[in-house]
Amino acid sequence: MTSRYLASGPLVWVAIFAFTTLLLVASTKALWLVVPLLLAVILYYMLYPIVRRLALAGLSREMAATLVAGGFTLLAIAVMIPTLPWLAAHSVSSEESLNRYLDGGRALLDRTLAALESQFGFLQRMNFQAQMGSKVTELGETFLQKELAASLLGAAMWLPSLLLAPFFTFFFLRDGRRFLKMFGSAVPNAFFERTVYMVDRVHNTARDYFQGLLKLTVIDTVLLAFGLWMIGVPGAFFLGLLCAVLAWVPVVGSVIGCIIVVLVAATDFPGDPFVVCASIALFILVRLLDDFIFLPLTVGRSIQMHPLPTVLMIFIGGAVAGVPGLILALPLAGVVSAVAGTIGGIVNDPRLRARHNFAKSLRARRINADLRV
Amino acid sequence: MLGFLQRQTEHPRIGQIRKLGLFATLKPRELWVIDDLLQERRYLKDEVIFDEGEEGQTLYIVLSGTVLICRQGEPEIGRIAIVPAGVLFGELALLDGAPRAAQARAAEDCLLASLSRADFKNLIETNAVIASKIAFQLAAELGQKLRAKGALPAESHPL
Numbered sequence: 001m002t003s004r005y006l007a008s009g010p011l012v013w014v015a016i017f018a019f020t021t022l023l024l025v026a027s028t029k030a031l032w033l034v035v036p037l038l039l040a041v042i043l044y045y046m047l048y049p050i051v052r053r054l055a056l057a058g059l060s061r062e063m064a065a066t067l068v069a070g071g072f073t074l075l076a077i078a079v080m081i082p083t084l085p086w087l088a089a090h091s092v093s094s095e096e097s098l099n100r101y102l103d104g105g106r107a108l109l110d111r112t113l114a115a116l117e118s119q120f121g122f123l124q125r126m127n128f129q130a131q132m133g134s135k136v137t138e139l140g141e142t143f144l145q146k147e148l149a150a151s152l153l154g155a156a157m158w159l160p161s162l163l164l165a166p167f168f169t170f171f172f173l174r175d176g177r178r179f180l181k182m183f184g185s186a187v188p189n190a191f192f193e194r195t196v197y198m199v200d201r202v203h204n205t206a207r208d209y210f211q212g213l214l215k216l217t218v219i220d221t222v223l224l225a226f227g228l229w230m231i232g233v234p235g236a237f238f239l240g241l242l243c244a245v246l247a248w249v250p251v252v253g254s255v256i257g258c259i260i261v262v263l264v265a266a267t268d269f270p271g272d273p274f275v276v277c278a279s280i281a282l283f284i285l286v287r288l289l290d291d292f293i294f295l296p297l298t299v300g301r302s303i304q305m306h307p308l309p310t311v312l313m314i315f316i317g318g319a320v321a322g323v324p325g326l327i328l329a330l331p332l333a334g335v336v337s338a339v340a341g342t343i344g345g346i347v348n349d350p351r352l353r354a355r356h357n358f359a360k361s362l363r364a365r366r367i368n369a370d371l372r373v
Numbered sequence: 374m375l376g377f378l379q380r381q382t383e384h385p386r387i388g389q390i391r392k393l394g395l396f397a398t399l400k401p402r403e404l405w406v407i408d409d410l411l412q413e414r415r416y417l418k419d420e421v422i423f424d425e426g427e428e429g430q431t432l433y434i435v436l437s438g439t440v441l442i443c444r445q446g447e448p449e450i451g452r453i454a455i456v457p458a459g460v461l462f463g464e465l466a467l468l469d470g471a472p473r474a475a476q477a478r479a480a481e482d483c484l485l486a487s488l489s490r491a492d493f494k495n496l497i498e499t500n501a502v503i504a505s506k507i508a509f510q511l512a513a514e515l516g517q518k519l520r521a522k523g524a525l526p527a528e529s530h531p532l
Binding site for chain 2 (some may be wrong): 049052055058322362
């Protein structure tokens, strides 16, 4: 239901697009801050129901937030203590595995191109297999040497900033309502109810989006892990989880997830094209289920935008801010549309502005009561 | 068991909201939850709190001062009610975003506490017990007001 509080005209929409794009560009300049903040928001919406339960059980909000944030941090540390040495021990073998899977993928490509050449004479005359093979090898080497190394180095640089996430989460949980009250008290009385409505819309948009994203991740993990296990791909659960998390990046994430699973299937089952075909079919099936059933039921509910500007916003996000832009475009657009719609509604309401001016004159008269000549 | 972790001090506002019919059936710890949701607003005499026809988002509790409920723009001749301290108004906003039935203005300088519909809706999702107690009291108060206005028979039979 659209509220009468919201303005939606061409100017408002231009403002939404412009401001979202600006925020996306700014986010690329401060990834070290944006990533832990984003993680903290996700953790906040995960842990907030527990804090409210504890508050109802009689604990103060401060104590409940401290217990929940502290408990989560201890749990994270307990998981990381055995994981980090394992990762360090397997880092060398991980590089070998990566090369093995890339070789497996190249072998699959060679076999596919050879099969195509034997089917189509013109491809054989073009020497298609050799040409494509050398291009792909060149692309793979460039990717490994430059892009992957640079990406991993970049990620390692802002990885310590992830430690900020539990810190932010704790203060969101403990003082989130206090921040909102402080923000509300700064709003003039005339605009108070509109602001309450706006804050509610922003909160609901962010909550529905991130909780929806988590639900979608669980659904995708279960479906993919079950499907891959049925097909016989090793490490089905880990691959399912990895692909479900990669799907947080619209469009690109799912394609990368699919490529990873195909590489694993092609390497571990080199002589069995059924496994590769079945993995691709599984991905297409899960993608279709996501797009038509699960996405509208989870994340889709949060962003009350027409599909056309939604898709446009995703592409603009990708163009101006790369992968972070793809991830952030939708939640940011949802939040900005709630804020811009409300501000537009206030600006377009002469009665509200008149009430604000009247209240200001009442205050001025009160302050200057003893200063009249 | 966790008594040592519990809050020791009580906000003075809780004493006031405890006396309100809407929150009369809430336990002390449930009142803390409600108190945490309240936002205080100060209004000067004659300042408009909300207009007739405006989409209602919050319920207001008068903590000090008095509030005039009147027909839109007619504070003198269109007077409907004076709401004193310790009484709430605009409670229908908790149920839906229907337009306000009258205008509310500060009859004198006043301090109000507001509870938003958004917070009430969140309460239904997270603390259904508190929300149902409030909703039940709200329904009872609305029934009383309708009877007082003669819209319902004094002893109406269930249909």
